[in-house]
Amino acid sequence: MKTLASVITLLATLCLSKCQTTKPHILLIIADDFGYNDIGYHGSEIKTPNLDKLAGEGVKLENYYVQPICTHTRSQLMSGRYQIHTGLQHGVIRPPQPNGLPLDSAILPQKLKEVGYSTHAVGKWHLGFYKEEYLPTNRGFDSHFGYLTGAEDYFKHDRCFGAMCGTDLRDNMNPANYTGVYSTHLFAQKAAEEVNNHNTDKPLFLYLPFQSVHGPLQVPEQYTKPYMHIQDKQRRTYAGMVSAMDEAIGNLTDVFQKRGMWNNTLMVFSTDNGGQIHAGGNNFPLRGWKDSLWEGGVHGVGFVHGEMLKRKGTVSRDLIHVSDWFPTLISMVGGTLNGTKPLDGMDQWKTISEGSSPGPRQSILHNIDPMYPPVGQRVPSSPFDNRIRAAVRMGDWKLVTGFPGNGSWVPPPHMDSITLSKDSASKNIWLFNITEDPNEHNDVSGTYQHVVINMLELLAQYNKTAVPCRYPAMDSKANPKYHGGYWGPWE
DSSP states (O other): OOOHHHHHHHHHHHHHHHHHHSOOEEEEEEESSOOGGGSGGGTOSSOOHHHHHHHHHSEEETTEEOOSSHHHHHHHHHHSSOGGGTTOOSSOOOTTOOOOSOSSSOOHHHHHHHTTOEEEEEEEOOSOOSSGGGSGGGTTOSEEEEESSSOOOTTTOEEEETTEEEEOOEETTEEOOOTTSOHHHHHHHHHHHHHHTOOTTSOEEEEEEOOTTSSSOOOOGGGTGGGTTOOOHHHHHHHHHHHHHHHHHHHHHHHHHHTTOGGGEEEEEEESSOOOGGGTOOOTTSSOOTTSSSHHHHBOOEEEEOTTOSSOSEEEOSOEEGGGHHHHHHHHTTOOOTTOOOOSOOOOHHHHHHOOSSOSOOEEEEEEETTSOOOSOOOTTOSSOTTSEEEEEETTEEEEESOOOOOOBOOOGGGOOOBOOOOOTTOOEEEEETTTOTTOOOOOTTTOHHHHHHHHHHHHHHHHTOOOOOOOOOOGGGOGGGTTTBOOOOO
């Protein structure tokens, strides 16, 4: 007959075995238009105590890159593939545009479902909805509560595109009406419901792409009260929006803890692009802002938190790109990449968790966009047409060509010391050593012409693999007036 001690030992062994083989829950949070200088631990005047604590306990990613605009980042996050390989090189998907992330390769929730995950999305989609097969619930998510376009009113949840106006809020496929409920609170509430209703026998993948802190600038008044010292109204409102999001994230982690799930949860936090300075955001001291190929558009805020990290409370300075989350998360949970088209993302788990350095990534293609008007003259014998809007990173070097967007350095409003770019309108090549010059003050393209040629050759190699850019004309059949007053599929 077994003794009580041996039974306890056996139970402990079984529990340990179960704990060691249970896949972690994954909480993937995306902030919208959240600038480099908008998080507390980067020295911002905006207070983000919950994000600061989570980042401080985890791994801060300080050489982390996203894309300059929403659809680009979200498409690479979900697919692990550069937009030159999905046809989404140009612009965001507009509400009446028959476009979407191609259906020809499995995306993140589909691969996670293969290894037993429950998959739920709450918040912004922005990866196409003109046909039902492009909706989140037809692309691997068990459920989706949120909106399909790129921006809307935070309280009324409606969106106009020219003369086309309608509500954009759905509970799975069904139109939803939560008029008057602030979206940050609404999405946090719905995310909490998913956690509370989750069957913990299965691992949970919760994708939470907030509307915050994209324009329009709207927030309940109580969140701006701590920022009355900020004279600029846009920045003050934006700061309140950040605080509301920070509070919501703190509340959600409490829900995970109360359910006993937090110690087995990996949390990834990322912005989708640089802050929009015309809507309160800020990226100082980085150059440029949202929709530019300067660092202010692509050098993102990001961190990882979780007990499964082997080195906590650290900073990673290895090169990491948003496309890396796809293979990193799939590999971490024991999934396979079978059935996907060739990936541009790389498995960074050892880099993030163990501090293994150097990491696998040595280069990043920021983009090649052939639909932008060409700028200036082509360099004779150049392997790549440098008139085209493009940017690429290789090791310490970053090359920018064509029209990169406004290259000014814009501090927060209270500093009142904007440094304007003095480049000529016809200039179309810049080279920076980003390691030595992270704020892109010193263009060295004239000094290191051999590096310029090597980088142009790299762009040419990438360009050979590009698929045609897909950016169809707007379709009047998308008008919500034909669909019960809601944005939704129309083909």
